[in-house]
Amino acid sequence: MSRPRLTIGTFGEITTRCRPSRRIEARARYRDWDGVTRLVQASGDTAAAATHALKAKCVDRNLIAPSAGSLTADSPFPDLVEYWLEDIELEDRLATATRQLYERDMRTLVLPVFKDLTLREIGVARCDQFLKRLAKDSSSKAKHARVVLRLALALAVRHEVLLRNPVDHVARLHRDVRIPDAFTSEEITAIRAAITYWEAGRDVSGPKPDGQLGAIVEVMLGTSARIGEVLAIRRSDIDLSVPSVRITGTIVSPKSEPTTRQEHPKSARSRRTIQLPGFAAHAVQRRLKQLDTIDPEALLFCSRGGTPLTTNNVRRQLLHVMGLVSIEGVTPHKFRRTVVTTINESAGVELASQLLGHTDPAITIKHYIRRNETLDPTTAGLLEGAFG
Known part of the structure; x- marks a missing residue:
């Protein structure tokens, strides 16, 4: 039997x-x-x-069920890292710059600590202590490490190598609340004056200005677009009859690769058409007259050879010009926060969020809008009527 x-x-x-x-x-x-x-x-x-x-x-x-591949719960953590990086490459859903950022964070922040451990040995307590220690040094590093560690271990869970993802159960990372800052109208006037002074050739050091920096700043102020999105604007994206500009791409500089125009911005919602205020439209018209090509695919802002400008070069140039007049804290992203703060104060957060291309107004409020600490003065009259 x-x-x-x-x-x-x-x-x-x-x-x-x-x-x-x-x-x-x-x-x-x-x-x-x-x-x-x-x-x-x-x-x-x-x-x-x-x-x-x-x-x-x-x-x-x-x-612990053995996985369909070569990984098991007793596999060393570096094996999972290599498997995870290969999986990201095969899925091909992330931008090249994002993939490179994930790999850098994994190899510099996480791998040195977990390289001698097996997957079975990586539990909630170990992950929790690792992230807390890292957060003492830098909350930003801890946040980045948490992202990549969670993604790698999530792959192990999906492939039935681990039962659960320990990072899902670690304590929440706390960080100091950063209040978004923005330029005042007086600061904008000073920045414009500094750029005009520099483009007039008053600074003898460095290459001769080509007039693009001032136009780039005006377009950022007129659209709230990211610096990479502004540098990715083509002739075909501009409609002077309205006038308006369509944001359809961004400039990327992958490691060890040439700078190129990516055919989509940061997210799907980031594709948007923005009507230009007069000052930005004037800057665009002036720049179009300087271009020596009518190719619709030609970039509005580019090198003398027609190649894309890198975002880092624009940042360095802006830093150099501001240094000449001792103005500190000027970054491309601060122009973006300045624009959205202005729109929020005049028309509300919904319109401000749409202008930025955000899917959730809460992101706009938390990271971009400078809080107005002056409350509605109506409260004084109401309290006087009640208790005066």
């Missing part, structure tokens, strides 16, 4: 025997996750201890 077939992850009748060493050995048939029934055995000082050890061994095998 044949034995009844075991279901996957279960064991059959347990038998015990005394070995020559006088230790008791417990044995049972166990059906593994690959469907193969194997003999599992464990030993102890007594029959009860041996049986307990055998059950614990079977439970351990039952909890």
Whole structure:
């Protein structure tokens, strides 16, 4: 008579025997996750201890199912990292710059700490302590490390190497609340004057200004677009009859690769058509007259050879010009916050969020709008009427 077939992850009748060493050995048939029934055995000082050890061994095998690939719970963490990076490459859903950022964060922040551990040894407590220690040095580094560690371990969970993702259960990372800052109208006037002074050739150091920096700043002030999006504007994206500009791409500079125009901005919502105020439209018209081509694919802002400008070069140029007049804290992204703060104060957060291309106004409020600390003066009249 044949034995009844075991279901996957279960064991059959347990038998015990005394070995020559006088230790008791417990044995049972166990059906593994690959469907193969194997003999599992464990030993102890007594029959009860041996049986307990055998059950614990079977439970351990039952909890962790071997993956379809080469990874197991006992694989070293670096093996998972390489597998995860390959998986990202195969999915091809992330921008090149994002993939490179993930790899850099993994190799510099996470891998040095976890390189000698197996996947089984990476639990909630270990991840929690790692992120807390890193946060003491830099909350930004801790945030980046949490992202990549969670993504890598999530792949192990999806492939049934681990039962759960320990990063999902770590304590929430706390960071100091940063109040978004924006330029005042007086600061904008000073910045424009500094750029005009520089473009007039008053600074003898460095290459001769080509007039693009001032126009770039005017377009940023007139659209709230990111610096990469502004540098990616083509002739075909401009409609002077309205006038308006369509944001359809961004400039990227992948590591060890040439700077190129990416055919989409940061997100799908970021594709938008923005009507230009007069000062920005004038800057665009002036720049179009300077171009020596009518190619619709030609970039509005480019090098003398027609190649894309890098965002870092524009930042460095802006820093240099502001340094000439001792103005600090001027960055392309601060222009973006300045624009959205102005729109919010005049027309509300919904319109401000649309202008930025955000899917959630809460992001706009948290990261872009400078809080107005002066409350509606109507409260004074109401309180005077009630208690005066």
